[in-house]
Amino acid sequence: MESKLSRNLYSFSYFLWIVIFVILPILLIVYYSLFDIEGNFSFVNYQKFFTAVYLKMTLSSFWYAFLITVITFLIAYPTAYLLTKTKHKQFWLLLIIVPSWINLLLKAYAFLGIFGTYGVANSFLKIIGMGEQQILFTDFSFVFVSVYIFIPFMILPIFNSLNELNPTLLDAARDLGASAWTAFYRVIFPLTIDGVKSGWQVTFIPALSLFMLTRLIAGNKVITLGTAIEQQFLVTQDWGMGSTIAVFLILIMILFMFLTNTRKRGV
Amino acid sequence: MKKLLQFFLTIVIVSAALLMVNANLNSSQGYSGGNTLTVYNWGDYIDPDLIKKFEKETGIKVIYETFDSNEAMMTKIEQGGTNYDIAIPSDYTIVKMVKKGLLVPLDHSKLPNLVHIDQRFMDLSFDPGNKYSMPYFWGTAGIVYNPKMLGGKKITSWNDLWDPDLKNQILLVDSAREVIGMGLNSLGYSLNDTNKQHLLAAKKKLDSLMPNVKAIVGDEIKILLANEEAAVGFTWSGEASETISNNEDLDYVVPKEGSNVWFDNMVIPKTVKNIGGAHKFINFMLDPKNAAKNAEYVGYSTPNKKALSYMPKDVVKDKRFYPAPELTDKLEVYEDLGKKNIAYFNELFLEFKMHQD
Numbered sequence: 001m002e003s004k005l006s007r008n009l010y011s012f013s014y015f016l017w018i019v020i021f022v023i024l025p026i027l028l029i030v031y032y033s034l035f036d037i038e039g040n041f042s043f044v045n046y047q048k049f050f051t052a053v054y055l056k057m058t059l060s061s062f063w064y065a066f067l068i069t070v071i072t073f074l075i076a077y078p079t080a081y082l083l084t085k086t087k088h089k090q091f092w093l094l095l096i097i098v099p100s101w102i103n104l105l106l107k108a109y110a111f112l113g114i115f116g117t118y119g120v121a122n123s124f125l126k127i128i129g130m131g132e133q134q135i136l137f138t139d140f141s142f143v144f145v146s147v148y149i150f151i152p153f154m155i156l157p158i159f160n161s162l163n164e165l166n167p168t169l170l171d172a173a174r175d176l177g178a179s180a181w182t183a184f185y186r187v188i189f190p191l192t193i194d195g196v197k198s199g200w201q202v203t204f205i206p207a208l209s210l211f212m213l214t215r216l217i218a219g220n221k222v223i224t225l226g227t228a229i230e231q232q233f234l235v236t237q238d239w240g241m242g243s244t245i246a247v248f249l250i251l252i253m254i255l256f257m258f259l260t261n262t263r264k265r266g267v
Numbered sequence: 268m269k270k271l272l273q274f275f276l277t278i279v280i281v282s283a284a285l286l287m288v289n290a291n292l293n294s295s296q297g298y299s300g301g302n303t304l305t306v307y308n309w310g311d312y313i314d315p316d317l318i319k320k321f322e323k324e325t326g327i328k329v330i331y332e333t334f335d336s337n338e339a340m341m342t343k344i345e346q347g348g349t350n351y352d353i354a355i356p357s358d359y360t361i362v363k364m365v366k367k368g369l370l371v372p373l374d375h376s377k378l379p380n381l382v383h384i385d386q387r388f389m390d391l392s393f394d395p396g397n398k399y400s401m402p403y404f405w406g407t408a409g410i411v412y413n414p415k416m417l418g419g420k421k422i423t424s425w426n427d428l429w430d431p432d433l434k435n436q437i438l439l440v441d442s443a444r445e446v447i448g449m450g451l452n453s454l455g456y457s458l459n460d461t462n463k464q465h466l467l468a469a470k471k472k473l474d475s476l477m478p479n480v481k482a483i484v485g486d487e488i489k490i491l492l493a494n495e496e497a498a499v500g501f502t503w504s505g506e507a508s509e510t511i512s513n514n515e516d517l518d519y520v521v522p523k524e525g526s527n528v529w530f531d532n533m534v535i536p537k538t539v540k541n542i543g544g545a546h547k548f549i550n551f552m553l554d555p556k557n558a559a560k561n562a563e564y565v566g567y568s569t570p571n572k573k574a575l576s577y578m579p580k581d582v583v584k585d586k587r588f589y590p591a592p593e594l595t596d597k598l599e600v601y602e603d604l605g606k607k608n609i610a611y612f613n614e615l616f617l618e619f620k621m622h623q624d
């Protein structure tokens with residue numbers, strides 16, 4: 001029997017967690033953002049954020065995160081759908097998940113080798129007659145590697161919601177005269193929209209603050225908000241400006257969560 | 268549910284067992300009590316055999332930790348909660364650390380080996396009288412390039428980098444001070460110039476270099492240059508000698524307009540727990556034979572005069588890595604420009620990185 005007391009106790013640990021690890025850190029970030037580099041209280045960081053450099057950076061972070069999310073989604077949805085149709089689906093799913101256990105840095109270094117001027121990718125291009133191309137340090141390589149990294153995170157929630165889908169619903173739709181396409185976008189897709197939303201969230205939000213790949217794979221030809229935060233904290237040691245960028249990053253994330261959560265369910 | 272519980276229980280038991288094994292190992296190797304020395308150094312910046320030798324000679328166990336920037340190291344020492352006995356900061360960081368009272372003065376009577384140090388590297392502006400620091404390594408900043416990939420072309424100055432033939436061939440390091448400094452040097456200004464007009468001019472000049480810049484990277488620059496991913500790269504002398512040993516075609520040059528000369532010195536931070544051991548360690552590293560062994564492993568230039576006689580002639584005679592005093596006198600040591608100026612350097616650097624051609 002659950003008493004009120006034990007329920008309160010349970011929720012107490014939850015609230016303690018939220019306060020210590022979510023609310024306090026965010027308040028701390030907001031607090032730090034209100035100090036300039038010499039430790040004086042000021043709004044100079046916010047002024048600085050609304051200059052061309054940072055606005056451009058915000059836009060480009062947003063654009064790359066969006067691009068990465070869309071491409072990841074376009075690959076992940078059909079893959080997840082096919083997975084649910086296979087015989088040993090848990091096994092195939094595992095094969096896709098396993099690479100995400102490998103350290104990100106290790107994978108990034110592997111891509112340095114693959115995409116290099118004398119790497120495997122270029123040898124292949126030469127064989128098919130396209131000649132040597134610069135792949136490393138381009139927008140393309142950055143988006144490609146990011147998509148590769150996020151695919152498992154997008155597939156998982158979509159796979160789960162597709163897997164829970166009652167197959168008889170599809171049969172019913174077809175019996176009632178829906179074409180395969182209509183059945184997909186009137187029945188399957190709306191019923192798996194929750195999985196899609198969480199897939200978008202787990203891809204878009206981390207993609208927004210990617211920083212290591214921008215240097216390793218894009219050679220700093222792509223600058224994101226994450227890169228700027230890292231620089232401000234570790235190199236410039238301007239914690240105020242770093243926190244200010246972080247505040248805006250958090251705002252964008254909240255906005256995105258809000259947008260993906262309140263859309264009306266179904267069609 | 269039962270399975271899940273079993274799973275968690277297994278994890279808890281395994282972790283507890285590992286912790287116990289670790290504690291046992293530590294105490295059996297002497298990593299307990301006051302008999303340890305924590306050394307905080309740059310990554311890959313000491314011959315590991317020397318640590319073993321030091322442990323054997325003194326019976327002190329060394330705990331070795333690494334950092335990758337002066338700023339990160341200083342932050343960790345400043346915030347406390349650490350017990351580093353030795354740290355190895357660069358010149359301008361020593362000034363900052365002294366100002367903030369983060370260093371313990373050295374007892375020169377406990378460092379008899381300091382007589383072996385070349386006088387040229389003692390009593391430098393960042394630490395008059397070597398009150399707080401002893402030289403560890405020194406070197407220059409310059410350009411590594413591949414003459415073969417450039418059709419035999421030679422690079423001798425910063426301004427050579429603006430050659431249109433070098434389109435998409437240059438790798439820079441992801442560091443504001445170095446890249447903006449390069450721009451300043453190419454215009455004939457000092458590396459420590461903080462005049463806004465000069466800095467803006469340097470930034471503008473760097474923007475016009477962008478078409479030649481292939482990427483702005485970190486430590487990977489060594490691998491990328493050795494693999495001939497690009498023909499030219501900015502780097503430091505020791506990194507250059509390591510890169511050259513991986514690809515014999517490469518060459519290193521200190522540009523004629525001037526560049527940076529730097530000194531990494533051993534210091535005792537205020538977080539010290541074993542001050543006797545720390546002095547023993549510094550004295551051990553100043554021993555000519557040890558310094559020679561270390562220099563051969565690390566590849567940077569040793570300030571130890573006596574050590575040079577224990578090293579291969581062709582290394583010591585190599586003017587690229589052991590430039591004469593007349594040449595190094597023309598090079599500049601970084602000064603501590605203050606937080607505000609450094610922030611401005613970084614702001615310009617960020618704008619430069621965002622500048623798309």
